[in-house]
Amino acid sequence: MIEGRTGSWETVVGLEVHAQVISKAKLFSGAATDFGAAPNTQVSPIDAAFPGMLPVINRFCVEQAVKTGLGLDAEIKLASVFDRKHYFYPDLPAGYQISQYQQPVVGRGRVVLDMPDGSTREIGITRLHLEQDAGKSLHDQHPTQTYVDLNRAGVALMEIVSEPDLRSAEEAGVYLRKLRSILRYLGTCDGNMEEGSLRCDCNVSVRRPGEPYGTRCEIKNLNSVRFVMQAIDYEARRQIQILEDGGTIEQETRLFDSNHGITRPMRSKEEAHDYRYFPDPDLLPLVLDPKWVARLHAELPELPDAKKARFVADFGLSPDDAEVLVAEREAALFFERVAQGRDAKAAANWVMGDLFGALNRLGVGIEASPASAEQLGALIDLIADGTISGRLAKEVFAEMVASGADPAAIIETKGLRQVTDEGAIAAAVDQVLAAQAEKVVEYRAGRERLYGFFVGQVMRATQGKANPALVNELLKKKLSG
Amino acid sequence: MKDGSLLALSLAEARDGLRRRSFSARELALAHNEAVEEIEPLNAYITPTPERALEMAEAADQRLARGEALPLDGIPIAVKDLYCTKGVLTTTASHILDGFSPPYESMVTEKLWHSGAVMLGKTNLDEFAMGSSNITSYYGPVENPWRRPGDNRPLVPGGSSGGSAAAVAARAALAATGTDTGGSIRQPASFCGIVGLKPTYGRCSRWGVVAYASSLDHPGPMTRTVRDAAIVLRVIAGHDLRDSTSAPVPVPDFEAALTGDIRGLRVGIPKEYRVDGMPAEIEALWQQGAQWLRAAGAEPVEISLPMTKYALPTYYIIAPAEASSNLARYDGVRFGLRVEGNSLEEMYELTRAAGFGREVRRRVLIGTYVLSAGYYDAYYLKAQRVRTLITRDFATAFEKVDCILAPTAPSAAFAIGEKTEGPIAMYLNDVFTVPANLAGVPAISVPAGLSADGLPLGLQIMGRAFDEGTVLRVGGVLESAAQFRHLPGFLAGGRL
Numbered sequence: 001m002i003e004g005r006t007g008s009w010e011t012v013v014g015l016e017v018h019a020q021v022i023s024k025a026k027l028f029s030g031a032a033t034d035f036g037a038a039p040n041t042q043v044s045p046i047d048a049a050f051p052g053m054l055p056v057i058n059r060f061c062v063e064q065a066v067k068t069g070l071g072l073d074a075e076i077k078l079a080s081v082f083d084r085k086h087y088f089y090p091d092l093p094a095g096y097q098i099s100q101y102q103q104p105v106v107g108r109g110r111v112v113l114d115m116p117d118g119s120t121r122e123i124g125i126t127r128l129h130l131e132q133d134a135g136k137s138l139h140d141q142h143p144t145q146t147y148v149d150l151n152r153a154g155v156a157l158m159e160i161v162s163e164p165d166l167r168s169a170e171e172a173g174v175y176l177r178k179l180r181s182i183l184r185y186l187g188t189c190d191g192n193m194e195e196g197s198l199r200c201d202c203n204v205s206v207r208r209p210g211e212p213y214g215t216r217c218e219i220k221n222l223n224s225v226r227f228v229m230q231a232i233d234y235e236a237r238r239q240i241q242i243l244e245d246g247g248t249i250e251q252e253t254r255l256f257d258s259n260h261g262i263t264r265p266m267r268s269k270e271e272a273h274d275y276r277y278f279p280d281p282d283l284l285p286l287v288l289d290p291k292w293v294a295r296l297h298a299e300l301p302e303l304p305d306a307k308k309a310r311f312v313a314d315f316g317l318s319p320d321d322a323e324v325l326v327a328e329r330e331a332a333l334f335f336e337r338v339a340q341g342r343d344a345k346a347a348a349n350w351v352m353g354d355l356f357g358a359l360n361r362l363g364v365g366i367e368a369s370p371a372s373a374e375q376l377g378a379l380i381d382l383i384a385d386g387t388i389s390g391r392l393a394k395e396v397f398a399e400m401v402a403s404g405a406d407p408a409a410i411i412e413t414k415g416l417r418q419v420t421d422e423g424a425i426a427a428a429v430d431q432v433l434a435a436q437a438e439k440v441v442e443y444r445a446g447r448e449r450l451y452g453f454f455v456g457q458v459m460r461a462t463q464g465k466a467n468p469a470l471v472n473e474l475l476k477k478k479l480s481g
Numbered sequence: 482m483k484d485g486s487l488l489a490l491s492l493a494e495a496r497d498g499l500r501r502r503s504f505s506a507r508e509l510a511l512a513h514n515e516a517v518e519e520i521e522p523l524n525a526y527i528t529p530t531p532e533r534a535l536e537m538a539e540a541a542d543q544r545l546a547r548g549e550a551l552p553l554d555g556i557p558i559a560v561k562d563l564y565c566t567k568g569v570l571t572t573t574a575s576h577i578l579d580g581f582s583p584p585y586e587s588m589v590t591e592k593l594w595h596s597g598a599v600m601l602g603k604t605n606l607d608e609f610a611m612g613s614s615n616i617t618s619y620y621g622p623v624e625n626p627w628r629r630p631g632d633n634r635p636l637v638p639g640g641s642s643g644g645s646a647a648a649v650a651a652r653a654a655l656a657a658t659g660t661d662t663g664g665s666i667r668q669p670a671s672f673c674g675i676v677g678l679k680p681t682y683g684r685c686s687r688w689g690v691v692a693y694a695s696s697l698d699h700p701g702p703m704t705r706t707v708r709d710a711a712i713v714l715r716v717i718a719g720h721d722l723r724d725s726t727s728a729p730v731p732v733p734d735f736e737a738a739l740t741g742d743i744r745g746l747r748v749g750i751p752k753e754y755r756v757d758g759m760p761a762e763i764e765a766l767w768q769q770g771a772q773w774l775r776a777a778g779a780e781p782v783e784i785s786l787p788m789t790k791y792a793l794p795t796y797y798i799i800a801p802a803e804a805s806s807n808l809a810r811y812d813g814v815r816f817g818l819r820v821e822g823n824s825l826e827e828m829y830e831l832t833r834a835a836g837f838g839r840e841v842r843r844r845v846l847i848g849t850y851v852l853s854a855g856y857y858d859a860y861y862l863k864a865q866r867v868r869t870l871i872t873r874d875f876a877t878a879f880e881k882v883d884c885i886l887a888p889t890a891p892s893a894a895f896a897i898g899e900k901t902e903g904p905i906a907m908y909l910n911d912v913f914t915v916p917a918n919l920a921g922v923p924a925i926s927v928p929a930g931l932s933a934d935g936l937p938l939g940l941q942i943m944g945r946a947f948d949e950g951t952v953l954r955v956g957g958v959l960e961s962a963a964q965f966r967h968l969p970g971f972l973a974g975g976r977l
Contacts, residue, residue: 045585049810051578051691052565052587054724084806086852088829095809146825148814276852278861281695281803283725 001209004240009206011236012213013172014164015228017179018157019189020133020197021064027132027156028055028098035195039149047154049093054282057082061156062286064188065105065130066293068158070300071186072125074109076293080129082283085275090148091135099159101277104129105286111162111182112305113174114323123175124163133157158189164203164213169232173225176200177327181304185329193223200228204235206243214239215249219256219263231256235263307332315344324352331366337373342380350376354394358401371400379407392416392464420467422474425458428466429474432457443479454479487512488652488974492556492709495655499545499555506545506555510538510599513557516653516973517601523624523971525638525647527562528570529602537599544597552716554597559654561645562603563610564590564700565689573691574608574618577836578817587689588724589658589700589717596716601654604644608838609808610665610693613910615643616897617840625673625894626651626969630935636894639669645703646673652973656704656713660690662697663796664890664914667926670703671889671939674928674967676956677703678710681946682921683728685714686721694803695726697796697918707927707957711735714949730947738950739957744778746955749882753789754913756891763888763938766930770886770940773962774955782882786874791867792916797908798851798864799919804841805848811836843904868919875920875943884955885943887913889926893936913941923949925956928965937967
């Protein structure tokens with residue numbers, strides 16, 4: 001809810017997400033899809049729309065779209081149709097994009113959002129369809145000419161359209177992160193927004209609570225969650241200001257200027273395209289075998305919601321911790337390997353605390369973690385069996401991150417094994433109490449806060465290796481004696 | 482000597498002669514290269530490829546000498562310049578593809594060359610296959626090798642495969658590839674006195690054939706005999722994974738279907754094909770054809786194809802709609818003609834205005850219109866529904882009959898310059914051929930007689946989908962009965 005001059009306004013947002021399908025080949029040709037290749041090196045005559053060339057659907061891309069639909073709890077359409085969407089632009093070689101207009105491969109579905117306040121929100125998915133990406137126009141290579149790179153032309157995209165169910169920029173951000181997480185779990189889109197694998201158009205309108213939808217504006221081609229949120233926020237406030245000043249909202253397409261954090265009109269109505277959609281006569285309707293769809297359904301990996309529920313139920317984690325751990329599939333799998341057969345809460349604390357902290361400092365993802373899940377698990381085991389104290393374990397972990405070595409080897413090399421020899425610890429305690437005779441007197445006179453000081457001195461004398469429980473036991477005995 | 486005797490052979494005769502080593506593939510190719518030169522006044526070829534013909538013929542001779550003959554080894558064939566041929570200029574008879582030499586070979590021509598056929602060159606056509614008279618070519622009109630006796634006015638060869646038809650009729654190719662979108666194989670075959678076969682949609686791959694209207698384009702053979710059409714079809718047919726609309730059905734030995742035995746076959750005579758203003762001689766030939774088939778033991782049956790009258794308007798919505806989309810790629814950016822402008826839009830406008838001829842522009846405009854918001858339902862969608870009904874008409878008819886007999890075209894060839902009163906008069910030429918394109922069923926045109934002014938007229942046999950065997954068999958019986966021995970005035974190698 002946004003408070004305007006004249007009262008409260010509700011923001012209404014629907015998102016159209018363009019997610020690049022993970023596939024080695026393009027949607028209708030065998031050309032490669034690697035990111036960052038030299039311009040025009042991944043282009044077949046089909047992608048370049050040479051005369052007489054014909055598209056043939058890539059079965060794997062269809063499989064990816066169907067898996068995504070299943071992951072969004074959506075209806076899979078056993079018959080769908082590819083249409084041609086026409087407009088002239090140099091990076092659209094055929095003069096049309098092959099897309100799905102009236103009969104998409106995936107129908108209604110839903111995404112459940114976990115809001116920061118602990119509530120959940122269900123967001124409707126209107127549809128998901130397959131389409132080709134266009135190429136790239138490079139306007140900055142030559143003073144008067146535009147260069148065209150067709151490497152991306154024909155790459156498979158899934159357009160995932162949400163219902164106008166989102167009510168704030170924040171919700172849109174949560175939705176986008178959740179969708180990205182689901183896609184990555186499914187392995188159908190890498191979600192890499194910097195490389196353009198995930199792009200987003202936002203439909204934004206505002207209304208008084210309880211009133212019908214207002215006129216919407218579409219903000220095109222946003223490539224980060226932050227920009228999506230900024231653009232929605234700006235756009236909602238812009239519309240509120242117009243309405244509060246007695247104006248009306250023009251339905252239009254706008255672009256987000258990330259340098260200034262504002263949106264501006266992209267094209268007027270006169271320039272609006274008539275896309276002249278019609279079914280592509282080069283392609284037969286896409287007909288799916290229900291058994292094949294059922295098999296894909298059965299083979300679907302565990303998705304974040306289910307994993308989170310399981311982490312809470314089976315591992316006794318708090319919903320907040322579980323949420324953090326399942327956000328990235330690799331992190332969740334890493335955690336599960338660490339937690340396997342161990343104290344899950346300890347595993348969660350190590351993964352979310354020390355490990356995530358270290359990865360952050362290194363600026364790498366969990367897949368590049370210098371310490372493996374098995375090594376972290378071994379460290380936890382060494383704490384549990386008393387080989388090292390929790391305090392020393394932090395030191396061992398730092399070394400694991402620095403060198404990638406096994407914790408046992410580090411403990412051995414550095415001589416960090418915990419001292420559990422009662423005689424040795426008693427000697428250290430005696431030595432400390434003798435050296436600090438004055439403080440012992442003060443303690444016995446009632447300054448009990450000095451107890452921690454004695455513990456510290458004993459640990460220092462044993463280079464931190466003394467078993468803390470034994471230290472406590474002996475210290476208390478000797479101080480009271 | 483100018484070896485006219487080699488030119489007079491049918492494809493089947495030439496094949497057998499080559500295998501008997503009565504003459505070499507090189508001799509046959511040389512004779513045909515000369516023939517191609519000789520018929521230059523007809524403007525049937527845009528790009529002759531005589532050197533390639535000789536190379537291919539020599540390779541064929543080596544296989545023939547080793548006794549390893551391929552099905553079409555050494556057979557000189559012309560290729561409609563709508564088929565992409567690797568490294569050979571491919572124009573579609575349009576200015577817009579100036580200098581375009583594709584880096585790939587069409588599936589149909591690839592199959593021809595892999596079967597040992599020899600490429601004579603690329604033949605002229607209506608620009609982008611849009612036309613029924615071959616007068617819309619950027620490379621100039623093709624002349625029909627036939628003329629009306631006592632009348633020196635040049636005649637059109639029909640279209641759009643006019644160059645292929647003229648080349649085969651004038652003996653400057655043993656066979657040619659054509660494409661048939663609304664009659665573009667059968668109508669020129671009828672006008673030039675040869676055989677033209679439009680196979681079932683999906684029978685021959687469209688890979689590498691420049692698209693006019695994708696759902697209506699049918700590659701197929703043009704030959705001088707029905708047997709030759711059967712031989713070529715067997716080679717060029719077959720499922721192709723690169724064309725999603727290509728059909729995964731087996732390819733039978735079509736030549737073996739030419740048994741001549743049509744006893745007991747029921748032949749449909751569609752009453753709706755008796756259109757207003759049809760010349761009496763066409764009607765008479767049609768009846769003659771029915772009598773020939775009856776005499777051979779078949780049973781002509783009157784049938785009804787009630788949606789026939791809607792076929793032409795339906796075609797002239799769907800074909801331009803698809804064409805307007807298919808031709809969007811000719812934008813001056815990647816290949817062919819580019820006319821520079823001061824802005825991107827200006828470059829597009831200048832390039833397409835200069836590159837496309839009047840008829841192509843007309844169809845692109847019609848197609849753009851019928852697909853536009855607000856008109857789509859009334860035109861394109863309705864046309865698609867009518868198309869479904871037309872297809873159903875054929876399916877219903879084929880429950881009662883085994884094939885359908887009809888005239889190929891409502892007239893004989895006309896003079897270049899006649900029928901220019903408007904595009905509609907020209908479009909009417911397709912009235913008998915268009916329904917088979919909309920339904921996707923196979924159809925053959927066989928020369929059956931001469932018009933009153935001495936020009937060839939064809940009769941058409943349409944059949945069930947993928948039943949080219951019956952179409953060829955009945956066509957063969959018509960051919961035998963008609964005994965069409967007439968020759969055009971312009972004949973490479975002269976009359977023998």
